[in-house]
Amino acid sequence: MAHVDYLLTEEQQMIVDLALRISKEKIIPVRAELDEKEEFPWDIMKELAKADLFGLYIPEEYGGLGKGCFEMCLALEALAYGCIAVTTTYAASALGGYPILLYGSEEQKRLYLPDIASGRRFTAFGLTEANAGSDAAAIQTTAVEDGDSWVINGAKQWITSGGEADVYTIVALTDRNKGARGATAFIVEKGDPGFGFGKKERKMGLRASSTRELIFNDCRIPKERILGRRGQGxxxxxxxxxxxxxxxxxxxxxxxxxxxxxxxxxxxxxxxxxxxxxxxxxxxxxxxxxxxxxxxxxxxxxxxxxxxxxxxxxxxxxxxxxxxxxxxxxxxxxxxxxxxxxxxxxxxxxxxxxxxxxxxxxxxxxxxxxxxxxxxxxxxxxxxxxxxx
Amino acid sequence: MPLNIVVCIKQVPDARTVRFDAEKGTIIREGVDAVINPVDLNALEAGLSLKDALGGEVTAISMGPPQAVEALRETIAMGVDKGVLLSDRSFAGSDTLATTYILAKGIEMLGRFDVVICGKQSMDGDTAQVGPGLAVRLGLPSVAYVKEITVLNDGGLFRFRRETDSGYDVVEVEPPFLVTVPPLLNTPRLPSLKGKMRAKKADITIYNANDIKADLKKIGFEGSPTRVVSTAVHAFNARKEMLSGTVEEQVRALIGRLKEAGLL
Structure with a gap:
C-alpha cells in the first residue's frame, strides 16, 4: 500500500537511513537502561559525531554538511523513533550552536563551528531561569562590562546538557531599565572562572537527558565572547x-x-x-x-x-x-x-x-x-x- | 608510520533474507539482499582503526560480479580510501585455489602494501582457506584468527593474540604480513554522512582477467581442482506433536513427554 511520498532527494534519504540505523542499532537496545539509570548518552553522542550528524546544519566552510532545517527535521524524527531523551540531547547541541551560526562574528564561527560540527565540542543553550520561563523577559542574570571582560552573575535553570556541554550560549541582562532590549547573548565555556553547575534534576521523562542549573558567580569572560550586538539578546x-x-x-x-x-x-x-x-x-x-x-x-x-x-x-x-x-x-x-x-x-x-x-x-x-x-x-x-x- | 592496508571483502546473500530451494539444493537469489560478508566488516574495522592510529591508506578489494561495486561503495562510506573490484566472466566457478590466485594478482596491481586483512571466512563458502592461501600466493607471513592486535614500534612490529583450540598464541610479526580476523574482534563502525556522499561519487577501479594478466588456466572452472557437486539443505525431520487442552493440561503433558524422553 502506498505511503505519502515526501519526494526526498537521494541525500535526504541517506540522512534518514543512517539516522534510523543508529536509532535501531545503537539507541533502541539501550534506551530503557539509560532511562532507568538517568545516564547521559555519551556513547550515542559519539556515534552521532562519527556519522557527521552534528555538522548537518553547519555550512561546509566550517566543516559541516551545509544542510537546512528540513534535513535537521529528518534526522531528529529518525532519532526520536528510538528515544527522545537521546534526541533532545542532540537537538540541544544545535540549539546552542544556532546562535553562533546566526549571529556569531566570523572569528567566533571559525573558532566554534568546526568543533561543534565534528562533535569535538558539545553545546547548550541557556535562557530559562527560576522566575523566567514563559516570561523570558523576566530574566535576572546580569552581565556587566569590566575592562576587557564581562562579569556575569545569576543562574539559568533546567538547561539541557548543563554540565556535560563545553560551550554555552546564554542570555543575560546588560541594561536593566531597557526591558526586552536590555538583554545580550554571550558565549560561556566550561571552565570559565566563576561558572559552575547546580544539581542534576530528576525528571518524569527525558531521563537520559541531563538537565542542570548553570550558576554564574562573578563569572568572568573575555569581552569578545559577546554574541551579536549589545541589546540583541x-x-x-x-x-x-x-x-x-x-x-x-x-x-x-x-x-x-x-x-x-x-x-x-x-x-x-x-x-x-x-x-x-x-x-x-x-x-x-x-x-x-x-x-x-x-x-x-x-x-x-x-x-x-x-x-x-x-x-x-x-x-x-x-x-x-x-x-x-x-x-x-x-x-x-x-x-x-x-x-x-x-x-x-x-x-x-x-x-x-x-x-x-x-x-x-x-x-x-x-x-x-x-x-x-x-x-x-x-x-x-x-x-x-x-x-x- | 603510515601503512598501506588492503582489506579483502566479499559480497554475500543477506542471511536474514536468504532462502533455499530444498529440491534443487540451491540458494534462491531473487529478492535477496546482497551484503558485505559480516566478518569482513570486522576486517574493515581493523584496517580503518590501524589507519586512524598510524595514518596511511585503506584499499578494499573484492572478486565478484559487477554488482559487487555496491559492496565496495559501502566500504568507502565507512572510511575506506579506495575500492577495487576484480570482475570477469572467466572468474566464475573459481574455488579457493583460483580465488587466491586472482586476489593475489589484483593486490599486486596496487603497488606497495604493508598489511592485508581478511575476514576469517565467508558465510556462504565457509572454507576459511582464502586468507591463508592468499598469504602463500603473496609470499607473506600469515597469522590467522587474530583476537587482539597491538601496534609496536610505530607500526614497525605487530603483536597478535591468535586463537587456538587449546588456548592462544602470542605472535609478533613485521610488515608486510596477512592476518585473518574472527567476528567479535571489534564493533564495525557505521558509515558517516560525508562517507556516504563520497561513496556515491567514488570511482571504483574494475580489473578484468586481462588487466591483472591472469593465466586463464589458473582461474575459473579450469583453475579449480575442487568442484561443488551438490548442495543439500539441512532438513529437520524431528517428530512433531501438538499438545492440546488447558495451559495446565499442556504443561503436565509436556513434563510427561520430557520425562519419557529422559530429558527431565
Whole structure:
C-alpha cells in the first residue's frame, strides 16, 4: 500500500537511513537502561559525531554538511523513533550552536563551528531561569562590562546538557531599565572562572537527558565572547527558537510513530474474546486516528521546514504551528498507545510507558504549547491582510 | 608510520533474507539482499582503526560480479580510501585455489602494501582457506584468527593474540604480513554522512582477467581442482506433536513427554 511520498532527494534519504540505523542499532537496545539509570548518552553522542550528524546544519566552510532545517527535521524524527531523551540531547547541541551560526562574528564561527560540527565540542543553550520561563523577559542574570571582560552573575535553570556541554550560549541582562532590549547573548565555556553547575534534576521523562542549573558567580569572560550586538539578546533567543521549533515537531512525529508501531504490533498479536484486538472497530478507530495525526504532523513539519529553507523571513507563526500540532498529537498518540496495550502498556516491560512519560515534555519545552498559541494568535492579530486560501 | 592496508571483502546473500530451494539444493537469489560478508566488516574495522592510529591508506578489494561495486561503495562510506573490484566472466566457478590466485594478482596491481586483512571466512563458502592461501600466493607471513592486535614500534612490529583450540598464541610479526580476523574482534563502525556522499561519487577501479594478466588456466572452472557437486539443505525431520487442552493440561503433558524422553 502506498505511503505519502515526501519526494526526498537521494541525500535526504541517506540522512534518514543512517539516522534510523543508529536509532535501531545503537539507541533502541539501550534506551530503557539509560532511562532507568538517568545516564547521559555519551556513547550515542559519539556515534552521532562519527556519522557527521552534528555538522548537518553547519555550512561546509566550517566543516559541516551545509544542510537546512528540513534535513535537521529528518534526522531528529529518525532519532526520536528510538528515544527522545537521546534526541533532545542532540537537538540541544544545535540549539546552542544556532546562535553562533546566526549571529556569531566570523572569528567566533571559525573558532566554534568546526568543533561543534565534528562533535569535538558539545553545546547548550541557556535562557530559562527560576522566575523566567514563559516570561523570558523576566530574566535576572546580569552581565556587566569590566575592562576587557564581562562579569556575569545569576543562574539559568533546567538547561539541557548543563554540565556535560563545553560551550554555552546564554542570555543575560546588560541594561536593566531597557526591558526586552536590555538583554545580550554571550558565549560561556566550561571552565570559565566563576561558572559552575547546580544539581542534576530528576525528571518524569527525558531521563537520559541531563538537565542542570548553570550558576554564574562573578563569572568572568573575555569581552569578545559577546554574541551579536549589545541589546540583541532576546532577538537572538527568539530567532534561535523559531529555527529550532520545527525540529521539536519532528521529534514529536518520530516518537508518535514509534508508539503507533508498538500499539499496532500489539493489537495484531493480542487475542481477547477469541480474536486479535485489532479486529475490534474501537481499536481500529484509535489506530486510524493515530496514523492520520502522525501523517498530518509530518506533512506540516516538512512543509514548514521547507518554507524556512526556501528563505522565508518572518516565520515565527508557522514555526510555532510546526511544534504545536505534532507535539499535542504525540501526547495523545502515546497516551492512546498505552491504552491499547492496557495493563501491559502501564508496565516498564513495554516501551510505551516511557514514550508517554517522555512525550509530556514536548508540550512544555522550547515554548509551552500555550505560549505557541499566543505567538500564532498574535501573528494572526497583527496580519494586515487576510489571505485567501 | 603510515601503512598501506588492503582489506579483502566479499559480497554475500543477506542471511536474514536468504532462502533455499530444498529440491534443487540451491540458494534462491531473487529478492535477496546482497551484503558485505559480516566478518569482513570486522576486517574493515581493523584496517580503518590501524589507519586512524598510524595514518596511511585503506584499499578494499573484492572478486565478484559487477554488482559487487555496491559492496565496495559501502566500504568507502565507512572510511575506506579506495575500492577495487576484480570482475570477469572467466572468474566464475573459481574455488579457493583460483580465488587466491586472482586476489593475489589484483593486490599486486596496487603497488606497495604493508598489511592485508581478511575476514576469517565467508558465510556462504565457509572454507576459511582464502586468507591463508592468499598469504602463500603473496609470499607473506600469515597469522590467522587474530583476537587482539597491538601496534609496536610505530607500526614497525605487530603483536597478535591468535586463537587456538587449546588456548592462544602470542605472535609478533613485521610488515608486510596477512592476518585473518574472527567476528567479535571489534564493533564495525557505521558509515558517516560525508562517507556516504563520497561513496556515491567514488570511482571504483574494475580489473578484468586481462588487466591483472591472469593465466586463464589458473582461474575459473579450469583453475579449480575442487568442484561443488551438490548442495543439500539441512532438513529437520524431528517428530512433531501438538499438545492440546488447558495451559495446565499442556504443561503436565509436556513434563510427561520430557520425562519419557529422559530429558527431565
Amino acid at each position: 532576546f532577538i537572538i533567543a527568539m530567532k534561535t527558537l523559531d529555527l529550532a521549533r520545527p525540529g521539536i515537531g519532528a521529534i514529536g512525529v518520530g516518537l508518535a510513530h514509534a508508539a503507533f508501531n508498538e500499539a499496532t504490533r500489539y493489537a495484531k498479536e493480542r487475542i481477547q474474546f477469541g480474536q486479535p484486538i485489532i479486529s475490534f472497530q474501537i481499536i481500529q478507530h484509535m489506530l486510524a486516528d493515530m496514523a492520520t495525526q502522525i501523517e498530518a504532523s509530518r506533512a506540516l513539519v516538512y512543509a514548514v521546514a521547507r518554507t524556512i529553507d526556501a528563505g522565508a523571513k518572518d516565520f515565527a507563526k508557522v514555526s510555532a504551528m510546526a511544534k504545536l500540532f505534532p507535539t499535542d498529537a504525540a501526547m495523545k498518540i502515546t497516551t492512546d498507545a498505552v491504552q491499547i496495550l492496557g495493563g501491559y502498556g502501564y508496565m516498564k516491560d513495554y516501551p510505551v510507558e516511557k514514550m508517554m512519560r517522555d512525550a509530556k515534555v514536548l508540550q512544555i519545552y522550547e515554548g509551552t504549547n500555550q505560549i505557541l498559541r499566543n505567538i500564532i494568535g498574535q501573528a494572526i492579530n497583527k496580519e494586515q491582510i487576510i489571505k485567501d486560501c
